[in-house]
Amino acid sequence: MTCSILVSAMKLCRFNAGRLGLMHGDVVFDVTPALDVLPAVRYPLPQCDLLIAHLSAVCAAVRQLLATAPRVALSSVSLLSPVANPPKIIGAPINYRAHIDESVKDAGIAHGRAVTSIHDWGLFLKSPSSLIGFGEEIVLRRPDRRNDHECELAVVIGKRCDRVPRAEALQYVAGYAIGLDMTLRGPEFQCWRKSVDTYSVLGPWLVTADEVPDPDALELSLHVNGELRQRSNTRQQVVDVAGLIEMASAMYALLPGDIIMTGTPAGVGPVKPGDVIHASVQGIGDASVTVGAHYA
Template sequence: MKICRFNGNRLGVLVGDGVLDVTPALAAIPLQHWPLAQGDPLILHFDTVLERVRELLPEAPRLALDRLALDSPVANPGKIVNAPINYRAHIDETSQDAAIAHGRDMTRSIWDWGLFLKASSALIGPSEQIRLRFPDRRNDHEVELAVVIGRRCHQVSREEALNYVAGYAIGLDITIRGPELQSFRKSPDTYAVCGPWLATRDEIPDPGVLDLRLWVNNELRQSANTRQLIYDVPRLIEYASSFYTLHPGDLIFTGTPEGVGPLLPGDRVDAEIAQIGRFSIQVADRYV
């Protein structure tokens, strides 16, 4: 099942070129009291919501997909975990491009760099616009497989890791190039795009065989397959959960392949991952 959020927190199920509106299923999320449970409320109660969704589907109104404003499928992730230089070819291009490396030794890999966190306030859906900052600096696109954690996990094994996944989406990590730490340069508002929907775990039995592509103004910039990941999805979950607890709705952006490049105001970005889908997002026509 492919679950989307649209038009300001309505809930839908993708069916062909349309969406079935199952927003009443959100009533299955119980009212929360302070202190709030850690985790996105939808994903915290995902199984219960999906049960109600299945009941609603036969009578759910159908809407045209191209008339909907798609939001991030996860509204309130506690954290966005990012995997740096997790494709060998991206390590190679980074090592050869001083505009990316900024004097760092980029021949090292994820086992040297570890993971980093991106501010959840950077998160938007594809119906919004990327608002670039700092016209004197390079702002790059990075397409990634995004993993949505489905239940609390801490120190899980690689063998059990996929049992903790709610589903998958397309992630677009926007990066300001420069000497600062990654978490700082990658966390401005609108610099984390997630969408167009959440493909539930059963839709993608093996996240390690997915083609991913990105175009800018119809020019193909990035094309790879998740089988080329240095740390695959189970290993990333194992690695991340060895350092901190992952909660329902937490996102893991699994790393970008080669072909990263600059975005400019007015650009249009198309991102696609096999078995998940595709979205287009506009870059605002001026810097902020």
């Protein structure tokens, strides 16, 4: 196992008490000292995730540390969200045609809303406090309502951009991860129902953008307790990744660490306490997250 092999697969994770790791197979290289390159900050704090804003410097430090970095088994660590402090979590509603079709047919999804187009609905924001990693637990609320899973490709913005044209949009991506946009069904606005604590799952690690040459051609799937619920390809998105960045930045500046959940395919459905959700996105990996045994 050589350093050159490791560097060619730059998958960065956060684990345990906020340590930084580089993934290779089922091994985590503890490269936490690479965080020393981050600048010291004072109040008022910058509106960004510091690691993502300085990702190039962190990656360079990681490469220097690999030869002597301690190794720990992936199975022995608890994975946190690879982005610690996202300024925004942005959602893309009804962004797969098949999901639009199922939303029209299933009153438990639409709740009387006219299901038209993402171009009519626009995007929505989720509270950053809803974010967890795959090593944590989803804690459901409102047992009187459906709590649904939604598997998505997540895009992490690496540089500030404002009103960026579609042709330049991917230049501002730091990397990609698996996203679960958990959803409390009901008639209220999405920003309220999807901002529940633990209802945004990101990880299991960040794959740097250079490792994903085409984010619009990735297979993704989701199983619940071993049962296949969702399977599709990001090429089925109504608005592709570059288009979503253009769409979002037309209304507000995107900042380092912003997360865009790009939308979910058909097959959304309810989960209950004790369920195990296993999600996979091609080029990123796969991971499981547990739904806590009790409602909050």
